[in-house]
Amino acid sequence: MSLDIKKPNITKTKKKKTGFVVKMQLNNNRGGNKRNIFIFFFFRNYYTWILWFCLSLYFFTSYFSVEDQSSPSSIRLLSNHKTSSSLPSRALIESSAIKTTSIGKKASIFISSLFQIFHFSSKIDFLGSLIKGLFTGMKIYVYDLPASYNDDWVTASDRCASHLFAAEVAIHRALLSSDVRTLDPDEADYFFVPVYVSCNFSTSNGFPSLSHARSLLSSAVDFLSDHYPFWNRSQGSDHVFVASHDFGACFHAMEDMAIEEGIPKFMKRSIILQTFGVKYKHPCQEVEHVVIPPYIPPESVQKAIEKAPVNGRRDIWAFFRGKMEVNPKNISGRFYSKGVRTAILKKFGGRRRFYLNRHRFAGYRSEIVRSVFCLCPLGWAPWSPRLVESAVLGCVPVVIADGIQLPFSETVQWPEISLTVAEKDVRNLRKVLEHVAATNLSAIQRNLHEPVFKRALLYNVPMKEGDATWHILESLWRKLDDRSYRRSRVLSQREVDM
Incomplete structure (x- = not known):
């Protein structure tokens, strides 16, 4: 179906002797582990008292914060996985960069922290509903x-969704x-x-075209x-767009062209997902x-698990x-995957323990x-859907894309559920995986089975x-102080009244 779209009529890194680098957190701090186990059982045994305290504090402070139910500006979850425990513990610290001192926001920080502590306990649903109630104070107009x-x-193509x-x-x-x-x-x-710019499947190779994205x-x-x-x-600073393709709001599949064209000027003040x-x-x-x-369609994940x-x-x-070129340099002179996939194919293509296939398979x-390990090398862009597919299906993602966020x-x-191998060390990949298999594989696999990880990577x-x-809403919640025009007006009026 051909669709004619027109403008509307309007009026810790470790170095090994082999030279490769594996960014993992292999934790063997027994003292720290005992301490975290103690914390976990303490909270489990006294959760009733803590929950009632949280409820009382929440309803008491809500009196003082009718308008200001913003998220904490900066809560950081620091995690140290302990291999001797089947239940990972979490430690929380609050950043000193909190931009407001209202009692309501402090209560939000406190309850959010407790929610993270209880994330792996049997009381997650109760505290989950409590934290969910906090950021309903944020409002989004679609x-x-x-x-x-x-x-x-x-309507033109089911693939769009x-x-x-x-x-x-x-979203x-x-x-x-x-x-x-x-x-x-x-x-x-x-x-x-809500503008869908990734659904123009008019190209000969079947991939979506972004040529119309800027004009649309x-x-x-x-x-x-x-x-x-x-x-x-x-000027659009409280407006949210989605740019779910190769290089974000640069709207081009080739990095050099994406950089040259840049982000459209009219979007530079907005928030891009x-x-x-x-x-x-x-x-x-x-x-x-x-x-x-x-x-990744959640139903396809479920079918694969079955x-x-x-x-x-x-x-x-x-x-x-996936795509692995024997000669990575294409006709335009660009090197696909910076040559990483080609190096993997040439080095490990004939190895018994490596299952590498260049052909598509539904x-x-x-x-x-x-699979035990799933390789996730960069393509034209550093990110890949393999990252999510591997993690949610219990295969350890092996990320090979320098500097990826x-x-x-x-x-x-991510350090608890994946491995990161530097692009320059890809020829040592077998040694990397053998080292992990002999030391920390069971801990990583155990983490991959935690529902909290899988849930965070899928859209429902x-x-x-x-x-x-x-999680997107939580991220937006953290930006309220800087981005919400309505709230900034309310705060300004309060200052005038004072």
Whole structure:
């Protein structure tokens, strides 16, 4: 189906002698482990008293914070996995950079911290509902744009709502039924702009084209400017977009071209939810952003789990299926995957313990559930859907993409559920995996089975507590002080009244 989209008619790193680097946290601090076990059992035995205390504190302080129910500006979850315990413990510290001293916000910090402590206990549902009630004070208005910006694309192709870039669709649908949604834009903290730019499957290779992305988004912003006052009053700083493709809001699949074109000027003050993220300075993330996971259909994950071996035995040691070029340099002179995938193919293609396949296979997730290690090398971009697929299907992700920023790194403790191998050390990959298999594999696999990790990486409609959309809302909650125009006006008025 060909769709004619027009502008609306409006008026700790360890160095080994072998030279490779594996970024893992192998913790053998027995004293620290005993201390954390003590903390866990203490809270478990006295949870009733703590829960009643939390409730009393919450309802008491809510009197003082009717308007100010913002998230803590900066709660950081520090995690040290203890291999001698089957139940990982967590330690919490509060950043000194909290921007407000209101009693309501301090209560939010306290209860949020307790929620994290209890995250692995049997009382998670109770505390989960408590923390969920806290950030319902945040309100998001979802623009009702003409269907040419979103629904028409889904009608044109079912792939729009199920392919790896479909987070833009899933987040939109989850927000529509979320408790944080408001139908009154005057009470909104954020404004979500639902434009599906990754659903143009008109290319000969079947991959989505981004050639129309800038014009489609520019048209949507023109529509908002003409029909609503909210974009103009903040210049878009409280508006949220999704850019779930290779290089975020740069809207190009090739990094050099993405950098050259850059982020559209009209989006540079907004908040971008993007799958692209690196730990170093990059033109395609020089905007307020949240790194999110790529979209994996939850139902496909469930089907793969049902087909897993009954005894749970994983008979594939190291697995990769995907594009691997014998000659990585393409016709334009660019090197695919910086040559990393080619190096893997040449070095390990004939090895018995490495299952490497260059051909597409629709049922490849059934291979992931049979694998111990799943290789996740960079492609054109550093991120890959394999990161999520591997983690949720219990295969240890082996991340080979220097400087990558993984999604929700403040709450998803990636060093506990994955390995990171430097690109330059990929030829030592067998030694890396053998070392892990002999030392810390069982601990990592145990962590991968924790529901909290799997839940955080998948999108659900409607949204579920702790899932990917939930974590996005939590990230937005932390930005309220700086980004909510409505709240800044309320605070300014309070200062005047004082």
